[in-house]
Amino acid sequence: MENVQIREVIVELLVRIEQDSGFSHLLIDHEIKSKNIPPKDEALMTEIVYGTIQRKLTLDYYLEGFVNTKKTLKPWVRMLLRMSVYQMHFLDRIPAHAIIHEAVEIAKHRGHKGIASFVNGVLRNMQRKGVPDLEAIEGQAERLAVETSHPEWLVKRWINMYGYDITSGMCRANLERKLLSIRVQPLKITRQAAMDELRELGFETRMSDFSSQGIIVGRGNILRSRLFNEGYVTIQDQSSMLVTEMLHVEPGMTVLDACSAPGGKVTHTAEKMQNEGSIFAYDLHAKKAQQIQEKAAALDLTIINAKAGDARKLQQKHEKESFDRILIDAPCTGFGVIRGKPDIKYNKKEDDIARLASIQTDILNHVAPLLKKGGLLIYSTCTVDKTENDGVTETFLEQHPDFALDSTFFDQLPSVIQQSPDCSEFGLQLFPQTFSTDGFFLTRIKRV
Numbered sequence: 001m002e003n004v005q006i007r008e009v010i011v012e013l014l015v016r017i018e019q020d021s022g023f024s025h026l027l028i029d030h031e032i033k034s035k036n037i038p039p040k041d042e043a044l045m046t047e048i049v050y051g052t053i054q055r056k057l058t059l060d061y062y063l064e065g066f067v068n069t070k071k072t073l074k075p076w077v078r079m080l081l082r083m084s085v086y087q088m089h090f091l092d093r094i095p096a097h098a099i100i101h102e103a104v105e106i107a108k109h110r111g112h113k114g115i116a117s118f119v120n121g122v123l124r125n126m127q128r129k130g131v132p133d134l135e136a137i138e139g140q141a142e143r144l145a146v147e148t149s150h151p152e153w154l155v156k157r158w159i160n161m162y163g164y165d166i167t168s169g170m171c172r173a174n175l176e177r178k179l180l181s182i183r184v185q186p187l188k189i190t191r192q193a194a195m196d197e198l199r200e201l202g203f204e205t206r207m208s209d210f211s212s213q214g215i216i217v218g219r220g221n222i223l224r225s226r227l228f229n230e231g232y233v234t235i236q237d238q239s240s241m242l243v244t245e246m247l248h249v250e251p252g253m254t255v256l257d258a259c260s261a262p263g264g265k266v267t268h269t270a271e272k273m274q275n276e277g278s279i280f281a282y283d284l285h286a287k288k289a290q291q292i293q294e295k296a297a298a299l300d301l302t303i304i305n306a307k308a309g310d311a312r313k314l315q316q317k318h319e320k321e322s323f324d325r326i327l328i329d330a331p332c333t334g335f336g337v338i339r340g341k342p343d344i345k346y347n348k349k350e351d352d353i354a355r356l357a358s359i360q361t362d363i364l365n366h367v368a369p370l371l372k373k374g375g376l377l378i379y380s381t382c383t384v385d386k387t388e389n390d391g392v393t394e395t396f397l398e399q400h401p402d403f404a405l406d407s408t409f410f411d412q413l414p415s416v417i418q419q420s421p422d423c424s425e426f427g428l429q430l431f432p433q434t435f436s437t438d439g440f441f442l443t444r445i446k447r448v
């Protein structure tokens, strides 16, 4: 495929991602497969798409100085400009003249000569004069928002909650690639054997401190490895692995995962139980329950019974006090996974936080009575926000005197985490910059 053609596919894809409000990861995968993008171009395409979305607000700030802001640009023209500026300023392997030439060709092909000369003018002007200085932006929060391309309200909210330094670290980390980690299926292979096999294939690997089953993988495409394709390993962020580690399950237990699709943590739980006992896994829709069952089958795990069901109505299906362990990995704003799904930072609004916190509280209130006395419940989210995390936990504990934070939780965290600043009064708030994991919250509650 010609460079220009690939760039045109990227522009179309970026427009679609913006119009569909997200799902960038799914749309990129689909586009790569449906357009038969050759493997050699896959990495560059992914980098340009993610990079352009990740840096959208910075790119728009750069463009403002060169585009008449009163002029309404067609979405594809704006995307073409953003994508070109991204390549000019954040990728050093493509010379500016080549980027401008390709942009002009795309503008001619998709539009007409007038648009081509407009695109040419904007980009050449920017090349000659340089982009506006970010230092000129007044206000620390405002500057950080533009520099790291996060909405101003979110940056201000995080600064109020966690202070400037943590917020700045988090915003910057959200622009980086996170570490890729995998989890071995210990009933099929040991961690050491998996690492040996991957090293022979040229992968760089090291053990995770978060889970005895975790491996951090450096360069290489794990999706094409035998270990992945035959269910010896699965991809999972280390923060998610920690959830099941902290659930402390044992073979033979009865466990509930109330919000379990796509099944990362529930399959880990089945592995920890050595595939003995029973696990009930729910998610809202039948399609999602099917996803969980497929993941379990791929890993040869048979004790998971996945069904469609609303966590808030599980008392209709299960007796009170019937589970030894419960996991509530709740639906959330997802601000901890901005690195992998950058559209989240633009699409989620401040109102969503209170709405989701109310759903999370509702789920906790309805699911917790199903826990046996002396049993353990983990509440977790992949977000960084005190309302959804500490706030929901605090409200639940205030309203349920028969439940308490498990005081042994902090002592049982891996020692690297105990030494980090990420522990809060109500649980562990992992920031993405501390261990290059997802931003993640988890806490453990005991029925007393």
Ligand SMILES: C[S@@+](CC[C@H](N)C(=O)[O-])C[C@H]1O[C@@H](n2cnc3c(N)ncnc32)[C@H](O)[C@@H]1O
Pocket: 240, 258, 259, 260, 261, 262, 263, 264, 265, 266, 282, 283, 284, 285, 288, 309, 310, 311, 312, 329, 330, 331, 332, 363, 382
């Ligand atoms: C953070 S994800 C769970 C990820 C999963 N635990 C894993 O490790 O793969 C939250 C899930 O909750 C589901 N969900 C949302 N509202 C729910 C409800 N009321 N009852 C059950 N599941 C719900 C969503 O469909 C989503 O799949």
